[in-house]
Amino acid sequence: MSNSVTTGMLPDHYEQLAKTVRDFAQSVVAPVAAKHDEEHSFPYEVVSGMADMGLFGLPFPEEYGGMGGDYFALCLALEELGKVDQSVAITLEAGVSLGAMPVYRFGNEDQKQEWLPLLASGKALGAFGLTEAGGGTDAGATKTTARLDDGHWIINGSKQFITNSGTDITKLVTVTAVTGATGPRGQERSDSGDGHGKKEISSILVPVPTEGFTAEPAYNKVGWNASDTHPLSFDDVRVPQENLLGERGRGYANFLRILDEGRIAIAALSVGAAQGCVDECVKYAKEREAFGQRIGAYQAIAFKIARMEARAHAARTAYYDAAALMLAGKPFKKAAAIAKLVASEAAMDNSRDATQVFGGYGFMNEYPVARHYRDSKILEIGEGTTEVQLMLIAREAGL
Structure with missing residues (x-):
């Protein structure tokens, strides 16, 4: 191992x-x-x-x-x-x-x-309220609004798929909301986002609990069953004007930076899942016998596990590289997208292969490889889908 x-x-x-x-x-x-x-x-x-x-x-x-x-x-x-x-x-x-x-x-x-x-x-715990039913990556589809009234932001709207948003220890949710619209030359046209200009999106700190804020019942998910995930609703949520996080109108741009960093972290988590599948398979292949010998002695099994190990190693190298660039203060957007793409696919591929190595046992939820099989799919979706990573990589390559 x-x-x-x-x-x-x-x-x-x-x-x-x-x-x-x-x-x-x-x-x-x-x-x-x-x-x-x-x-x-x-x-x-x-x-x-x-x-x-x-x-x-x-x-x-x-x-x-x-x-x-x-x-x-x-x-x-x-x-x-x-x-x-x-x-x-x-x-x-x-x-x-x-x-x-x-x-x-x-x-x-x-x-x-x-x-x-x-x-x-x-x-x-704090949570990050970005995704909505009609838009996550698509900032233009943001419908949650925040308007100023007597020194306070009044927030209305909803978010979905928000992690850590409904636990007993959740104390903060940062929300992106439309705070206005800008005209062709950047001048403010509307204070509510109802005008025809480009949406001005800002981020606002919402303490938990706050009147009007509700973490709706948790989702019934395919995987990550011990992770807290809720849709959120905001009904005339009132917080002080000082709760604006960062510059007004820079909310979405700032969160794109957060997502770039987060992709390195998701890549690291994905590598852990990929490596965990390798470790479980190596242990199982040394113990499980079929036709008079341990299954790890069969080339079909040994080669499958070898490919799993190679995927985990390559993905680890990718996130190490992205993290090194980030810490050095160098551009890391493309490296982070590559790491997230390679590592999430490694986790999904390794979990599928691990389930095959375990056979019928791999289909039983009591085994870690079964949980990895259910859990890993979201790694190709959350914090930017595989398609988003490909788009970013292509764009950074000059296409």
Whole structure:
């Protein structure tokens, strides 16, 4: 069985972090993963353990309650968690890169001081309200609106597929909303977005609870059953004008930056899933016997697992590269899209092959490979579909 981080490949502090999270994943997460998946229950005890380890604060400075690490450290943690339970991994990923990171990247000092220590502690979760029924990637289809009234934003509309939005510890939802429309030369034409100009989209912080905000009943999903996901509704939600996050009209552009970063994190999670399938198959192929010998001795099985290992390795290299560019302050949009594309497909392909290696057992939900098979499909959809990644890669290539 190969580890995701080979000794000597990375600096010691990264190696130690990966080992610590790996041990936690195996000893704390894995034993309860099947139970939470079957019950569709949120793993509060696991999240509390991650909070105690400081995982939710990994990429944030100590002055804001963080661990003083970086985004690559978060990715290493996600890879290790993704090996055994994607629901737990996405809870961390969304809590950090979608819940807290927008405040860190675009918030003013007062907003950072108010929210980051709480979110970085892991004692509270933030959510990212972008996707709507008629538009996620399509910003022009955004229908949620926010208008100013006596020093407050009045928000009306709905969002869907929002992770970490309805837990007992959810304390913040950041919402993108149409706050006006601009004319051909950029001048404001309407304060409500009802005019004919291009929609002005801003992002606004909504504390939870706030009157008029509702997390509707959770979805019944194919996978990620222990991850919290809800549609949201906003009915005359009233928050102070100061809750504007970043510059007015830059909400969608800012969140595109957040999604670029998040694709590296999703790639890391995907690599964990791909590698987890390899690890389970290697162990099973050494134990399971058919026709008088272990199935790993058959070339058909051995080669299938070898291809799985190659996919995981290639995908890991891709997200390492994207993370290195990001941390160096260099353009990383194309590398992030490549990493997300390659890694999500590796997870889906490996989970399918792992189910085949396990045969009938692979179709039983009690086995990790079955959960990976159900869970991995969303990796090709969330934070930008495969088609969106191809579009970005082609555009960055000059097409």
